[in-house]
Amino acid sequence: MHRIVYREWRLEPSKYWGLIAILGAIVAAGGAAALYMEHHGHYVTGMTNSVVWGTPHVFAVFLVVAASGALNVATVGSVFGRFAYKPMARLSGLLAAALMVGGLLIVVLDLGRPDRLVVSMTTYNFSSVFAWNILFYTGFIAIVIGYLWTMAERKGNPYTKPVGVFAMVWRLSLTTLTGSIFGFLVARQAYDTAILAPMFIAMSLAYGFAIYMLVMMFAFEGDRRPIGPEAMKRMKNLLGLFVAVVLYFTLIYHLTKLYGAKNDAVEHFILIGGGIYTLMFWFGWILIGCLVPMGIIFHPVLSQSRDWIAAAAGLVIVGGLAAMYVIIIGSQAYPIEMFPGKTVLEFGTAGDIGGAVAAYTPSIPEIILGVGGLGVAMLITAVGIRVLQFLPESLADHIVDPHMKPEPVAEPELV
Amino acid sequence: MNENTNATEQRVPDGLADAGRRSFLGSAAGIGAAAVAPGVVLHTVANAAPRTTPVDDSHRWGMLVDTAKCAEGCSACVDACEVENGLDLQDMPEDADPIKWENQRATWIRKVKLQDNQSGRVTNLPLMCQHCEHPPCVDVCPTGASFKRADGIVMVDRHICIGCRYCMMACPYKARSFIHEVVERKLTRAPRGKGCVESCNLCAHRLDDGEISTACADACAAEGHQAIIFGDLKDPNGPLRKALGETSNRQIRQDLGLNTGVRYANL
Numbered sequence: 165m166h167r168i169v170y171r172e173w174r175l176e177p178s179k180y181w182g183l184i185a186i187l188g189a190i191v192a193a194g195g196a197a198a199l200y201m202e203h204h205g206h207y208v209t210g211m212t213n214s215v216v217w218g219t220p221h222v223f224a225v226f227l228v229v230a231a232s233g234a235l236n237v238a239t240v241g242s243v244f245g246r247f248a249y250k251p252m253a254r255l256s257g258l259l260a261a262a263l264m265v266g267g268l269l270i271v272v273l274d275l276g277r278p279d280r281l282v283v284s285m286t287t288y289n290f291s292s293v294f295a296w297n298i299l300f301y302t303g304f305i306a307i308v309i310g311y312l313w314t315m316a317e318r319k320g321n322p323y324t325k326p327v328g329v330f331a332m333v334w335r336l337s338l339t340t341l342t343g344s345i346f347g348f349l350v351a352r353q354a355y356d357t358a359i360l361a362p363m364f365i366a367m368s369l370a371y372g373f374a375i376y377m378l379v380m381m382f383a384f385e386g387d388r389r390p391i392g393p394e395a396m397k398r399m400k401n402l403l404g405l406f407v408a409v410v411l412y413f414t415l416i417y418h419l420t421k422l423y424g425a426k427n428d429a430v431e432h433f434i435l436i437g438g439g440i441y442t443l444m445f446w447f448g449w450i451l452i453g454c455l456v457p458m459g460i461i462f463h464p465v466l467s468q469s470r471d472w473i474a475a476a477a478g479l480v481i482v483g484g485l486a487a488m489y490v491i492i493i494g495s496q497a498y499p500i501e502m503f504p505g506k507t508v509l510e511f512g513t514a515g516d517i518g519g520a521v522a523a524y525t526p527s528i529p530e531i532i533l534g535v536g537g538l539g540v541a542m543l544i545t546a547v548g549i550r551v552l553q554f555l556p557e558s559l560a561d562h563i564v565d566p567h568m569k570p571e572p573v574a575e576p577e578l579v
Numbered sequence: 580m581n582e583n584t585n586a587t588e589q590r591v592p593d594g595l596a597d598a599g600r601r602s603f604l605g606s607a608a609g610i611g612a613a614a615v616a617p618g619v620v621l622h623t624v625a626n627a628a629p630r631t632t633p634v635d636d637s638h639r640w641g642m643l644v645d646t647a648k649c650a651e652g653c654s655a656c657v658d659a660c661e662v663e664n665g666l667d668l669q670d671m672p673e674d675a676d677p678i679k680w681e682n683q684r685a686t687w688i689r690k691v692k693l694q695d696n697q698s699g700r701v702t703n704l705p706l707m708c709q710h711c712e713h714p715p716c717v718d719v720c721p722t723g724a725s726f727k728r729a730d731g732i733v734m735v736d737r738h739i740c741i742g743c744r745y746c747m748m749a750c751p752y753k754a755r756s757f758i759h760e761v762v763e764r765k766l767t768r769a770p771r772g773k774g775c776v777e778s779c780n781l782c783a784h785r786l787d788d789g790e791i792s793t794a795c796a797d798a799c800a801a802e803g804h805q806a807i808i809f810g811d812l813k814d815p816n817g818p819l820r821k822a823l824g825e826t827s828n829r830q831i832r833q834d835l836g837l838n839t840g841v842r843y844a845n846l
């Protein structure tokens with residue numbers, strides 16, 4: 165096996181600063197949106213006392229879950245000893261930490277009292293999953309930074325595997341807890357099921373890896389670093405597997421709910437009569453997020469094209485956001501069933517919703533805040549790979565795999 | 580005090596400036612005493628009031644709502660709660676959507692009208708925080724702002740609520756409200772601020788002053804309906820336990836095993 169050489173990202177300055185300017189503008193817009201919402205109060209958003217978590221949470225939970233999954237490449241390399249993934253591990257760690265920072269920022273900026281952040285870090289109620297999550301999310305960033313150090317510093321190399329194992333256990337716990345934020349809610353019909361925890365783990369693997377693939381392909385394309393066809397094939401197959409697992413858990417989640425008569429109404433809402441949520445489920449979560457990407461990934465011709473593979477990864481991300489929208493907002497829009505066997509004729513004043521589907525329309529600031537969080541993650545990554553040695557010079561097959569022969573294509577470092 | 584007065588009197592001939600200074604000091608002392616004295620008196624009065632006794636678990640406050648007595652079209656309990664807890668002081672922001680606002684403003688109690696799917700029987704009832712023995716909102720609150728007092732009242736500590744709304748996700752009764760707007764007018768007994776969550780606290784301020792009643796129960800009684808009986812679930816001879824013993828009653832979402840403090844008859 166060749167020695168892996170890492171180099172800073174050498175994108176042309178004009179392109180690089182253009183990218184930074186775009187990402188900076190997205191982040192600034194996100195900050196302005198948060199300021200606007202905090203200044204006026206949440207009445208300017210689509211959120212109400214029925215739909216209490218809105219679009220910011222869709223992005224936040226997606227990013228947090230994806231952060232855990234983005235670390236997957238590092239885990240496969242250092243814990244399971246798959247040498248082909250080792251050169252890709254540093255970017256995996258950076259992206260994981262960056263996505264987590266982006267997700268956490270959204271959560272914090274959407275709080276009613278973000279100025280009380282210090283309270284949330286000093287006053288804990290350990291019967292709350294959320295309190296545990298605060299520790300696991302912030303701990304995740306610290307552990308990943310330590311993990312990166314063991315990879316990058318020669319003195320730290322012997323610790324890569326133990327730290328990697330620890331990071332893996334930590335992030336699986338983290339995603340379990342994230343799924344449990346919803347799974348433990350006994351009051352709401354769409355939640356109250358333990359399967360949300362493993363389903364979130366499956367989602368984290370798929371969404372995090374899809375983001376990882378897109379970022380890596382974009383970065384390598386940017387300064388013309390090679391990615392070998394075998395490496396590409398390995399990655400797209402792994403993504404296909406993760407997506408299939410998401411599909412499996414989605415199936416089991418709905419079968420579990422469908423089996424009991426008490427959940428017929430909520431299942432009818434999500435699967436058939438829920439309007440935008442039904443559309444988001446079938447076209448977003450299932451078709452765009454799972455079936456089409458799998459079709460591309462396992463298609464004999466399309467799967468040979470990197471553009472199509474990138475498109476598949478992009479669709480997984482879009483489908484993931486749709487899935488989060490259904491899970492987070494659809495489940496709240498569906499009325500809490502307080503009076504089984506009875507129809508709610510009136511519930512407070514006309515607009516005070518109970519026993520009926522709650523309206524929710526995402527407001528512009530909510531969307532901008534969510535996209536801003538994604539922008540933060542990408543900005544951190546773009547700066548990180550530019551100033552530090554996160555990217556390997558080459559992912560050509562013979563570089564990462566000692567059993568492979570050099571390809572006929574000229575490699576920059578061999579020329 | 581006397582010595583000072585004498586000294587001032589003796590020094591008057593020494594000079595007007597000095598006299599002025601002394602006079603000023605004397606006035607300042609007087610004003611200071613006048614300012615502090617009522618505080619001292621109030622402090623003494625407060626110490627004598629029931630508020631000094633820590634809340635203990637010798638009581639568990641609760642309610643029985645007899646839905647058969649809850650009149651259709653009557654909103655006396657809701658109106659009384661609005662006034663008692665300053666909810667009527669909430670102003671809809673000028674640019675807010677009026678219908679959406681009704682689902683954004685704080686509401687502690689609401690009238691609910693139900694129809695049985697099989698029999699068509701219509702039931703009216705007031706719905707508020709059910710003051711669970713095992714409140715999901717308290718379990719999920721990351722900071723412990725959502726808490727249950729020793730006397731069973733579930734409420735929010737507005738000092739450490741960070742506005743995450745997880746309690747609202749967890750509550751099976753939609754009892755909680757988030758303050759979506761800047762609040763200008765509020766009552767001392769119900770301080771309300773943008774970004775925090777709140778809900779019915781069984782008029783805790785009344786109980787803490789030794790008054791065993793809630794605004795909603797009083798208003799219902801004043802209307803002659805007597806649909807809400809408030810009292811101590813732990814007092815075997817109290818009106819609440821008596822009423823509970825006489826009428827078959829149930830909890831809303833009894834399946835969740837939360838052991839609510841609010842019970843319903845004829846539901």
